[in-house]
Amino acid sequence: MAYVAVKGGEAAIAAAHAWLARVRRGDTRLSAIAAAQIVAQLGRAVDRVMAEGALYDPQLAAMAILQAQGDLIEAAFLVRAYRTTLPRLIDSDPVDTAAMRTQRRISAIFKDLPGGQRLGPTTDYTHRLLEFDISAVAAIKPDAPKADPDPAIAATLPRATDLLGAESLIEGEVPSLNEPIDLTMSPLAFPASRDERLQALARGDEGFLLALGYSTQRGYGHTHPFVGELRMGAVGLRITPPELGFAIDIGDIILTECQMVNQFAGSKTTPPQFTRGYGLSFGHADRRAMSMALVDRAMRAEELGEDVSAPAQNVEFVLSHCDNIEATGFVEHLKLPHHVDFQSELETIRAMRREAQATKGAAPDEADNAGL
Amino acid sequence: MQGYNFAYLDETTKRMIRRAILKAVAIPGHQVPFASREMPLPYGWGTGGIQLTASLIGADDVLKVIDQGADDTTNAISIRSFFARTAGVRTTTHTDAATLIQTRHRIPEIPLRDDQIIVYQVPMPEPLYRLEPSRAVSRRMHAMADYGPMHVKLYEDITRFGRVAVSYDHPVVVNRRYLMSPSPIPAFDNPKLHRMPALQLFGAGREKRIYAVPPHTDVVSLDFEDRPFNPIRAPHRCALCGAEHSYLDEMVIDDRGGRMFACSDTDYCASYQAREA
Amino acid sequence: MSDELSPGFNDIHASQRCFRAILDAMSHPGRTRTLDEALDPPPSLSVAAACCLLALTDATVLVALPDDAANWLVFHTGAGLAPPSRADFIVARAPIAITNFSGGTDEEPERGATLLLDVPALDTGIRVRLSGPGIAGSITISLPLTTDFIRQWRDQHDRAPCGIDVILCAGRSLLAMPRSVMMEAI
Numbered sequence: 001m002a003y004v005a006v007k008g009g010e011a012a013i014a015a016a017h018a019w020l021a022r023v024r025r026g027d028t029r030l031s032a033i034a035a036a037q038i039v040a041q042l043g044r045a046v047d048r049v050m051a052e053g054a055l056y057d058p059q060l061a062a063m064a065i066l067q068a069q070g071d072l073i074e075a076a077f078l079v080r081a082y083r084t085t086l087p088r089l090i091d092s093d094p095v096d097t098a099a100m101r102t103q104r105r106i107s108a109i110f111k112d113l114p115g116g117q118r119l120g121p122t123t124d125y126t127h128r129l130l131e132f133d134i135s136a137v138a139a140i141k142p143d144a145p146k147a148d149p150d151p152a153i154a155a156t157l158p159r160a161t162d163l164l165g166a167e168s169l170i171e172g173e174v175p176s177l178n179e180p181i182d183l184t185m186s187p188l189a190f191p192a193s194r195d196e197r198l199q200a201l202a203r204g205d206e207g208f209l210l211a212l213g214y215s216t217q218r219g220y221g222h223t224h225p226f227v228g229e230l231r232m233g234a235v236g237l238r239i240t241p242p243e244l245g246f247a248i249d250i251g252d253i254i255l256t257e258c259q260m261v262n263q264f265a266g267s268k269t270t271p272p273q274f275t276r277g278y279g280l281s282f283g284h285a286d287r288r289a290m291s292m293a294l295v296d297r298a299m300r301a302e303e304l305g306e307d308v309s310a311p312a313q314n315v316e317f318v319l320s321h322c323d324n325i326e327a328t329g330f331v332e333h334l335k336l337p338h339h340v341d342f343q344s345e346l347e348t349i350r351a352m353r354r355e356a357q358a359t360k361g362a363a364p365d366e367a368d369n370a371g372l
Numbered sequence: 373m374q375g376y377n378f379a380y381l382d383e384t385t386k387r388m389i390r391r392a393i394l395k396a397v398a399i400p401g402h403q404v405p406f407a408s409r410e411m412p413l414p415y416g417w418g419t420g421g422i423q424l425t426a427s428l429i430g431a432d433d434v435l436k437v438i439d440q441g442a443d444d445t446t447n448a449i450s451i452r453s454f455f456a457r458t459a460g461v462r463t464t465t466h467t468d469a470a471t472l473i474q475t476r477h478r479i480p481e482i483p484l485r486d487d488q489i490i491v492y493q494v495p496m497p498e499p500l501y502r503l504e505p506s507r508a509v510s511r512r513m514h515a516m517a518d519y520g521p522m523h524v525k526l527y528e529d530i531t532r533f534g535r536v537a538v539s540y541d542h543p544v545v546v547n548r549r550y551l552m553s554p555s556p557i558p559a560f561d562n563p564k565l566h567r568m569p570a571l572q573l574f575g576a577g578r579e580k581r582i583y584a585v586p587p588h589t590d591v592v593s594l595d596f597e598d599r600p601f602n603p604i605r606a607p608h609r610c611a612l613c614g615a616e617h618s619y620l621d622e623m624v625i626d627d628r629g630g631r632m633f634a635c636s637d638t639d640y641c642a643s644y645q646a647r648e649a
Numbered sequence: 650m651s652d653e654l655s656p657g658f659n660d661i662h663a664s665q666r667c668f669r670a671i672l673d674a675m676s677h678p679g680r681t682r683t684l685d686e687a688l689d690p691p692p693s694l695s696v697a698a699a700c701c702l703l704a705l706t707d708a709t710v711l712v713a714l715p716d717d718a719a720n721w722l723v724f725h726t727g728a729g730l731a732p733p734s735r736a737d738f739i740v741a742r743a744p745i746a747i748t749n750f751s752g753g754t755d756e757e758p759e760r761g762a763t764l765l766l767d768v769p770a771l772d773t774g775i776r777v778r779l780s781g782p783g784i785a786g787s788i789t790i791s792l793p794l795t796t797d798f799i800r801q802w803r804d805q806h807d808r809a810p811c812g813i814d815v816i817l818c819a820g821r822s823l824l825a826m827p828r829s830v831m832m833e834a835i
Contacts, residue, residue, distance in 0.1 A: 009446045080410040085376065185709075187405040187580040190508040316506055326415045326578045333416025333495065336447055340440045340477045340636055343622055344539035344558035347604045355534050383661055387707055390668045394705075395759040397675045398814045398827030400782045404759040428672075430665045486677075515755035547782050547829065549810065567785070571676045586676045586829075589782040 024069050038062035047254075047283020048072055052324060053079025054184075054203040056253050056282050073205075077325050084184070093238045093247055097257045097280075099156050102233035104284075107160040109226045109261060115157035120232060121284070160229035161259045161276065170228075170261060170274040190316045197299055197319060201292045202280060204322030210287060212312040213294035221298045221310030225277065228261035232284050256285045260293035265304045275304060379426040379459040385409055389427040389582070393573060396584035401546030402514070403497050408580040418451055419577025421474050421493035428489060428573075429455065429472060434462045436470035441478035441619065441636030448476070467639050477540075479561040481618050481640040484570035486587060492555040497576040497583065499543040499553040519551045522594065530599055542601070545592045546585055554591075559603035560619050565591040608633040613644035655689040657703050657725035667704040671816065674825035679779045679788050681771060681824045691718040697818035698740055698767040702726065705763075706738060714740035740765045744798040747805065750813050758810035761828065768793045771819045775799075781831045789835065792817065802832050 025032065039046055039062045049061040053076040061079060068074035104120025107113055119125075164170040180195040188196065201209060216223055234252040241248070258279035266272030277297025279289035298312035311317055321327060377383065385407075392406040411419040429435065435455055439448040443465040451474060452463050464470050467480040476493040484490060500510040503521050513519070522543060529537040536542075542559040546552045554565055555574060565572065565585060572585040585591055595601035606620045612634045618641070620633040635641035658664055663686050670682040690699030693715035702722055706712055711731035712722060718740070722728050733739045734749050739762055753760035773793050780787035805812040805828060812828035826832070 009444045009449045013446055013449060077410070077414065081412045084410045085380075085382065087382075184407070184409075186407050189405065190506075316508055320507070325410060329415025329417065329419075330495070330578055331416075332414060336417065336476075337440050337445055338477070338556075339621055340558055340619070341540040341556050343606065343620070343636075344560065344604075346622065347606055348535075348537065348539035351604055352533050352535060352537070359534075378661055383664065384707055384709075387664075387705060388709065390672075391705055391710070392759070393672065394675050394763070394814070395761070397672065397783075398761075398829060399758050399810050400829055402758060402810060428669070430669060431662055511756050569785075571672070586783040586827075588785040 024067075033066060035059060035062035035066055038065055044284065045070070045072060047281070047285050048206060048288070049075045049079060050282040051285060051288060052076035052203055052205065053083065055079050055083040073324050073328050077328070080325055090239050090241065092250075093240055095235045095237060095253075095255070097231070097235060097255065098159055098162075100231055100233040100235045100255065100257070101252075102157055102231050104232040105157060105229065106231075107227065107229045109228055110160060110163070113158075113160055113163065122286075157231075159231075159259060161261065164228070164261065164274065168273065171265075171276060173276070188319060190319075192315055192319055194296075194300070197315065198278065198280075198292075198296060200319045200322055201295060204292070205324035205327065206285075206288045206291070208322050208324065208327075209291035209295055212298070212318060213291035215310065216294050216298045216312045221301065221313045222263075223260075223275075223277065223294065223297045224263040225294055225297065226261045227290065228259040228276075230256070230258045230286060230289065232256040232286070254283055256281045256283065256289040258286075258289035258293040260290070260297055262297045265306075267305075275300070376458055378431075379429050379455065380412070381409065381423065381426045385423075386427040389423055392582045393424070393427065393584065396573070396582050397571070397586050399550075400586055400589050401550030401552040401583060403576075403581040403583045405580055406582050408577045411577065413450070413454070415578035416495060417447060418474070418476055418493035420575030420579075420582070421476070421491050421577075422451060422454070422575075423577055424491045424573050424575040424582065425455065425472060425474050426459075428491070429459055429461060431459075431461065433471045434464050434469055436464050436467060436473045436639075437475075438473070438478060438480070438637075438639075439476040440621070441480075442638040444638060465639050466643075467637075477556050477558075478619070478636060479557055479564045481635070481637045483564075484568060486569040488570040490568075490570050490572050492557075492572065492574045494553065494555045494574045494576040494579075494581070496541075497553055497574065497579050497581040499551050514550060517549065517551075519545075522551060523596075526594060527596065530596070536595070536599065536601075539604075542603075543594045545594065547589050548592075551594070552583065552585075552591075558605075558619060559593070559601070560605050562591075562593045562601070562603060567591070606633050610635045610641060610644075613641045614648060615641065615644050618644075654721050654724050655691070658686065658688070663700075664704045667700040671701060671704065671823065671825065674816070674823055675814070675827050676783050678781070678783045678826050678830040679790050679824060681822050683822050685821070691715075691721045693742075693767075694718045694721075694740065695767050695818045696821045697823040698765045698816075701765055701816055701818065701823065702728070702738065702740070710737040712736055712738045712740070714738075715742070736762060738763050738765060740767055742767055744793075744795045747798075747801050747813050752805070752808060752811035752813055755811065758812070761811060762813045764813050764815045765818055766793075766815055767818045769819060771817055771822055771824055776835050777832050778835050779826075779830055779832055782829045783827070784830070792832075793819075796834055799832055799834050802826075806831070 039058045045065055046058050046061045049064055049072055050056050064075035064078040067078060105118045161170055183196060183199040235255050236249050237251055237253055238247040238249050260277035262275045262277055264272040264274050277293040279292030281288045295312050299315050299318060301308045301313040389406055392404045396404045411422055413419060437448045437452040439445040455461055456463055467482050472489050474491040498510050500513055503525055504510045526536050540558045541553055541556040542562055544552050544554050554562060567588050569587050571587055574583045593601040606622060608620060609616050610618060611632045615635055618635045618637060621636045623632045625632045667684060670684055674680055674682045684697055684700050686700055688696050688699055690696060703725060706726045706728040708727035710728055712728045713731055713733040713736035719730055739750060750762040751760060772791050774791055775794060777792050778787050778789050814828050815826040817824050
């Protein structure tokens with residue numbers, strides 16, 4: 001009987017897990033992938049999982065990608081759920097991206113600038129042709145140009161936006177005096193401050209940020225964006241243990257930063273200035289950092305006295321829906337049994353149809369009822 | 373479980389949730405925001421309820437977990453085994469043997485006692501969300517007890533369908549003050565909320581809200597004088613135990629429209645069968 | 650310094666047990682709960698009040714309490730210290746003016762403070778009738794309160810949902826009065 005089948009829940013779960021383990025490993029005649037290979041060869045996937053998982057640890061992200069069969073949202077979820085259990089030993093000092101050892105640094109607003117334009121390891125100018133012999137191409141040709149022509153210029157480069165700042169053409173960056181809100185330790189409340197917004201965006205879903213950023217370019221909250229600068233490279237991470245009282249370097253992380261220069265604003269009292277949108281991401285993630293910068297700027301509409309009408313400008317809408325761990329959970333929870341609620345809907349709709357039939361003077365149609 | 377704290381959550385998180393619970397009890401029906409954590413189960417799978425249970429549970433507790441009224445639904449099994457694994461507590465399927473009951477979508481058929489706590493998993497704690505999607509605005513509406521629009525919405529149902537077309541998650545007013553979502557329980561279960569002797573706690577993990585109904589508290593389902601709240605159940609007896617007043621699941625048993633009705637509360641059904649035998 | 654301080658809880662289960670006792674008390678206003686935890690708190694704190702503070706405070710909350718207990722609490726839980734008007738938890742030795750404490754706002758009434766009223770005995774003083782959430786009908790008990798405090802409590806109801814919640818502590822016993830409870834002297 002059908003009812004008995006429901007009773008096998010525990011065995012069904014165990015069987016599902018066993019099946020999943022087999023499928024995950026795939027054809028055992030092929031060698032298993034090591035997490036280290038994923039770190040080395042699927043770097044963009046690792047970067048995305050670190051960003052959305054909100055934990056900088058390439059090895060863990062690679063393990064999660066492997067465990068999740070390459071499902072990056074599932075992998076980010078694994079990382080997040082692990083991250084939550086970690087003790088908070090100390091807060092790092094704010095990173096200084098001006099001191100980044102840049103691998104890539106481009107500005108779309110100046111033809112050239114101190115330190116120069118530097119493409120770095122980008123796909124920007126590749127021809128998107130499937131390389132059928134990718135393993136052969138991957139073997140580095142001895143006569144290939146040097147990947148890093150001049151490590152010496154990796155020293156501190158001024159940000160392009162600082163060059164505008166010197167002329168006061170762009171709004172200043174006012175350092176926040178308050179301790180920033182920690183999104184993971186206090187519930188999001190509206191109106192959300194910019195520190196809270198940027199934190200939410202930094203771990204937001206890349207697809208969602210991309211779509212929203214794109215929508216601003218198509219007129220839904222247009223902000224006249226220019227890429228002031230996009231840079232990627234290693235930034236030193238420092239902590240200042242209270243018992244030492246001075247900062248110590250604990251290692252490097254790779255970051256991508258986007259400074260978007262946007263539509264100017266001004267008033268009777270302040271002369272017009274360009275405004276900023278800011279994006280920062282773990283790893284090498286141009287798309288994420290740029291989308292984030294567009295959305296950050298769009299969400300500043302109210303602060304800058306602009307109309308708030310487009311989705312990307314609606315702070316509550318953006319922040320409530322940008323987290324893909326929350327979103328995927330709630331969308332996918334529809335798979336869980338809902339038969340109790342559905343049953344109550346069935347009885348209600350049957351009752352309503354009976355009442356409707358009765359008022360029409362006709363007898364309730366039994367065949368109709370059974371069909372529900 | 374090695375490497376994890378008792379009942380999974382760290383003590384700092386539990387304390388934060390415990391403080392929120394106490395305020396929720398002191399302000400019946402008010403949604404208290406809390407810094408919900410990512411749990412090893414997805415949002416929507418009961419992370420709010422799990423965080424409440426993890427903050428409540430002690431070594432002496434006996435835990436029952438149900439989903440759709442049943443102890444043997446897959447998600448109930450998964451959550452029960454999570455606590456058996458992380459807290460090593462005793463679990464039960466018997467409603468009367470449990471000190472702590474975590475539920476999704478049902479309230480057990482037998483009345484709960486003063487020494488029990490029931491924890492509801494809540495997907496959408498904001499009863500006004502269909503009318504007002506902005507939580508900033510709905511929070512103001514709660515502050516001012518501005519619930520007129522909700523009455524209007526229900527009344528529109530009556531003019532359109534001849535009755536209130538809400539068959540589950542039917543909003544209630546707690547202690548004559550706060551409009552509250554009872555979680556997606558069938559309207560049939562709403563009367564059990566009223567003056568229940570057990571403490572009722574509600575947890576919404578993704579929406580980061582905790583709220584409570586203390587024991588013996590007035591909980592009134594929203595209705596109208598000329599259209600009193602009138603929940604319905606399938607007008608059948610349970611095919612397995614013969615119970616006449618329990619909430620029933622409807623099962624399709626063949627492809628010719630055949631139906632079977634059986635208790636959704638599996639513990640109630642089993643004990644009813646045992647009593648009748 | 651730390652070796653002059655008496656120990657706090659020796660395991661996480663003590664914290665859970667105390668919380669459940671407080672929760673039971675808060676869910677059943679007027680119901681007395683007794684705590685069995687082995688604890689030797691500073692002289693200005695009862696065992697019950699000390700248990701509440703150990704179970705509920707940490708570096709994210711602000712506490713106002715007698716000076717001789719402050720070091721002890723800060724050492725064990727890392728709680729921040731604040732004047733009563735800004736504190737989340739206030740320890741007082743006698744019924745006092747509650748209007749000075751944070752009562753939260755209409756949108757965030759949960760920000761209202763918790764007052765630990767640490768008194769010599771619970772079942773003494775004026776007769777009051779309690780009713781409201783957590784109580785089937787009403788109960789009549791003696792509480793170590795003043796008529797002035799009861800008047801303040803009534804005034805607080807006019808500001809609902811804002812207000813403070815009270816945990817009365819004496820020795821190893823506690824009982825709670827959430828802001829929702831109605832109290833009249835008889």
